[in-house]
Amino acid sequence: MVHATERKVVDVVLVGGGHAHVHVMRAFGMQPDPAxxxxxxxxxxxxxxxxxxxxxxAGLYDRDDIHIDLQQLARATNTRLIHAEAVGLDRAAKRVLLQGRAPIxxxxxxxxxxxxPPADAIPGAAEHALAVKPIGSFLARFDALRARCAAPDGPRRIxxxxxxxxxxxxxxxVRTRLRDEARIAGLDPEAFAFTLVTGGSLLAGHNRAVRAAFGRVLGDAGVTVHDRRVASVHADRLTLDDGTAVPCDAALLVTGAAPPAWFRTTGLDLDTGGFIAVTPTLQSTNDADVFAxxxxxxxxxxxxxxxxxxxxxxxxxLARNLLARARGEDLSPYRPQASHLALISTGTRYAIASRGALKLESAWLWRLKDVIDQRFMAMYRDIQPMPMPPMPVDDDMRCGGCAAKVGPAPLANALERLSGAAPREDAAIIPVPSDRRSLVQTVDFFRDFIGDPFVFGQVAANHALNDVFAMGGTPHHALAIVTVPPGRASGTAETLFQVLAGAKSCFDTEGVQLAGGHSGEGAQLACGFSVTGFVEVDRALRKSGLQAGDALILTRPLGTGILFAADMRARARARWIEAALTEMCTSNRAAMQALLDHGATAATDVSGFGLIGHLAEMLSASGMAATLDAAAVPLYAGVSDLAAQGFASTLLPDNLANEGFVAGVLPDALKAILFDPQTAGGLLAGVPADRAESCVAALHAAGIVHAAIIGRAEAGMPRVRLALRQAQHEAV
Ligand SMILES: Cc1cc2nc3c(=O)[nH]c(=O)nc-3n(C[C@H](O)[C@H](O)[C@H](O)COP(=O)(O)OP(=O)(O)OC[C@H]3O[C@@H](n4cnc5c(N)ncnc54)[C@H](O)[C@@H]3O)c2cc1C
Known part of the structure; x- marks a missing residue:
């Protein structure tokens, strides 16, 4: 067998965080193969x-109890996580096609x-019924239904x-939950009417005793059962295939199954239902590199x-066979069991067991089901980060200097793939405007902390543009500098392409030209941009313009340093990271415009030195003091909790060099927040007090919903006085 470090790195890509894939992540994480x-x-x-x-x-488990957090699992198992929807496979080029971004x-x-859900299987279902799959959108719509049912005149016929x-x-x-909530709201639970339409047979595939037991349970619960098929769904009724109209205010749909439509475009063998046909080794019957x-x-x-x-x-x-395929070893067939034990709950802490001819029922069976389910979830929750093996390289005697560039082709190829033409000259030629505008120039560079190279490119690009926006300028073009860890040439080229594709998606939205760049090998993936823009000199925003009485406005929540410090330890929730990345990938252009429109006197972007560090720069430049309302400072979701648990950026101790700017003693958690280094942070600006409220309203109207007045500038020595009130305001 070839030793792992002598082989090329093989990219195994999982599409969909389904039940089998979470196991593969854990198995690969526990026994990592460096190749x-x-x-x-x-x-x-x-x-x-x-x-x-x-x-x-039914209200027996919280939302978090039933979800596996893929962000945490990916971090803990060293799986690269790409948050995107697959929409196809380009099997010739061996790429997964993604919605709205470069393929992988x-x-x-x-x-x-x-x-x-089966599309158009029942006329009207797509418009009027609440399909249980995908479960994520079902839960959101079910919560909305619950809210409507809690009103005295809300839906009652389900x-x-x-x-x-x-x-x-x-x-x-559903019955248990809606009736319980009605009771709590002081409404009559008996006002609800529940109907089940079975399509011809209740619990087909289960034995007669199980069907009889559920017939009894449904009867006791007052559920009306129709053993018919639904012919059409309407806003206020179902029409059955015998013409019967079943009045209903809300219909839920748990019927049949359809494959994602894009499977048809893959050229893979499908069964008669359109699902991917696989062999006992779980490989596609016509493509051995595709498993399903x-x-x-x-x-x-x-x-x-x-x-x-x-x-x-x-x-x-699956985990064994994916690894075997990646290593070029033999695969083993999988033989599914013929039948399985189903523990079906009755909407309460009571369950009926079904397997073959067996039927049992009791509260004890529900507890057994609970233990089995909780044990499954525990395998994927709160797991400690697993050690990451070093990635093998093609050759460990690698050159430095210019010989450490990522070869001549990858950068040119990436730019050509992105723009349709490779740069031909040694440097970009940029026409300079002949009007009164001046150039504004800035450069930023940092290493990857996200894991998804495309999103990292987006964040790095937005971060780099921020300096220009903070000056009230308009960015014009950018030059990239990227370092990629050494490895297989095609792998480094692909990583480079992903980073630049992400950056370009951001620059294209902003009308900024990606004029060229330089790439080299480095220990880690890192990326930065030199951005050049233009600004009308007399409209340029500087740090030095603060006036006494100005309101201090912060346009974006704080806490990226704390969040990603926790994320590295697999302790940040997926939804926190998702919400923060959404903001971090959003341009500050609209924020800058609103600030300019409201007579901003000074501005800066909040980045590496944290809020206090950048505020201190403004105060020093303007010769002003400030009072900061700590409770008004917007925070990303999760930041308060994580700061209280002691999570902090490794840069925090350096940033605390500015602690002397703050009068008094700060609690540790608040200190970690106010000095937390920000990536792609918001703008901090001084705005005349009489225009501050309308400025915040304009920011909110522009979608910058977390913008807030966080304090005011005052005459005095450059110092920050904290007005401490109740708890911090955290963004949801
Ligand atoms: C109400 C209800 C109760 C059930 N109870 C049980 C039970 O008790 N026991 C049992 O064995 N079965 C039960 N089932 C069946 C069970 O839901 C499914 O069989 C099971 O979820 C299938 O798992 P999976 O891994 O194939 O896919 P899923 O669990 O559906 O996971 C698919 C994943 O892929 C992601 N995804 C989808 N499309 C894309 C894309 N294009 N790109 C990227 N990601 C994508 C989704 O976000 C999702 O995370 C129940 C079903 C319902 C409706």
């Missing part, structure tokens, strides 16, 4: 565990994307379309129902 890089492409960063969904709907290269790819285990369990759970598992796959010769239990069981053989 295999694992990437997960996930549309949703919090992946629901369907076994606990009915319990959550693979050597071996695995699909575990689950199913989608119908479920689908009489399988999922539909029955979910309807009983879970609901989206169909095993030729061993078809099984679409159930999470099969996706879970496929995890270990």
């Amino acid at each position: 295999v890089r694992l990437t997960l492409i996930a549309r949703d960063l919090e992946t629901p565990y369907s076994g606990m969904l009915p319990g959550h709907v 290269a693979y050597d071996v790819v695995s699909l575990d994307t689950g199913i989608v 119908a479920m379309i689908g009489g399988g285990a999922g539909g029955v369990e979910l309807l009983l759970s 598992v879970g609901d989206c796959a169909s095993m030729t010769g061993s078809p099984r129902e679409k159930a999470g239990v099969f996706a879970v069981r496929q995890g270990p053989p």
Whole structure:
């Protein structure tokens, strides 16, 4: 066998954070192969565990109890996480096509994307029914339904379309929740009417005793059962195939399964239902580098129902076979079990067991189900970061100086792939305007802390533009500098392309030309830009213009240093990182414009020195003091908690060199926040007090919803006095 460090790095890409893929992440993380890089492409960063969904709907579990946080799992297992939706495979070029961004290269790819509701299977269902898949959007819409049902004149007639285990369990759970909440709100729970339409047979596939038990449970719960098919769904009723009208105010849909439409464009063999046909080794029957598992796959010769239990069981053989394929070793077949034990809850802490001819029921079975489900979730939650092996390189006697460039082709190729033409000259020629405008120039550079090179490129580009916006300028062009860790040539070229593609997506939106750049090898992926812009000199914003009485406005929440410090330790929640990255990938141009329109006297962007560090620069330059209202400072979600737990950036001690600017003693957590270094941070500006409120209103109207007045400038020695009130305001 070839020793790991002597082999090329193989890119194994997982599409979809389904039940089998979370196991692959854990297995690869626990036994890392330095020559295999694992990437997960996930549309949703919090992946629901369907076994606990009915319990959550019934109010027995919190939202976090039933979700696996893919951000934390990816960090802990050293999986590269790409938050994007796959929309196709280019199998000739071996790339996964993504919605709205550059494709991702693979050597071996695995699909575990689950199913989608069957499109147009029932006329009107798409408009009027609440489909349970995908579960993420179902939960949001179910919460909205709950809110409407809590009103005295809200929906009362609830119908479920689908009489399988999922539909029955979910309807009983919905019933429990809506009735409980009605009781709490002082409404009559008996006013609700629940209907189940089974499509012809209740719990098909389960034995007679199980069907009878659920018939009894549904009867006791007062659920009306129609053993018919739904012909059409309307805003106020279902029409059954015998013409019966079933009045309903809200319909839920748990029927059938359809594959994602893009499977049809892949050229992969599909079964008659459109699911990916796979061999017992879980490989596509016509492409050995494509694997598929879970609901989206169909095993030729061993078809099984679409159930999470099969996706879970496929995890270990999938992990083994992906690794074997990456290493060029033999694969082993997987034989799914013929039947499985189903523990189906009754919407309460009570369950009915079904397997073959077996039927049992008791509260004890619900507790067993709970233990099994919790044990599954525990494998993927709060796990400690696993050690990362060093990546192998093609040659460890690598040259420095200009010989450490990433070869001549990758940069030119990346720019050509992005712009349609490779740069031909040694330097960019930029026409300079002949009017009164002056150049503004800036440069920024830092190493990757995100893991997704495309998003890193976007953040780095936005960060670099911020200095120009802070001056009230208009960025014009940028030059890139990128270092990529040495490795397989095609891998470094692809990473370089991803970084520049992300940056260019940001520059294109801003009308900024990416005029060229330089790339080299470095220990880590790092990227920066020299940005040149123009500014009308008499409109330029400087740090020195603050006037006594000016309101201090901050346009973006604080806390990126704390969040990503926690993220490195797999302790930041996916939704916190997602929300912060959304802001960090958003331009400050509109913020700058609103500040200029409201007579801003001074501005700076909040970056590495933290809020106090940059405020101190303004105060020193302007010869002013300031009072800061700590409670008004907007924070990213999660930052207060993480700061209280002691998470802080490694740069914090350096930033605290400015602590002397603050009068009095700060609590540690607040100190970590106010001195937290920001990447792609907001603008901090002085605005005349009489225009500050309308400035904030204009910022909010422009979508800069966290902008806030955080203090005021005052005559005096450059110092910051803190007005401490109640807890910090945290962005949601
Ligand atoms: C109400 C209900 C209760 C159920 N209870 C049970 C039960 O108790 N036991 C059981 O065995 N089964 C149960 N099931 C069935 C179960 O939900 C599925 O069989 C199971 O979720 C399939 O797992 P999977 O890994 O194939 O896909 P999923 O769990 O659906 O995961 C797919 C993942 O892929 C992501 N994704 C989708 N498309 C893309 C894309 N284009 N790009 C990137 N990412 C993408 C999604 O965000 C998701 O995270 C239940 C189903 C329902 C509706």
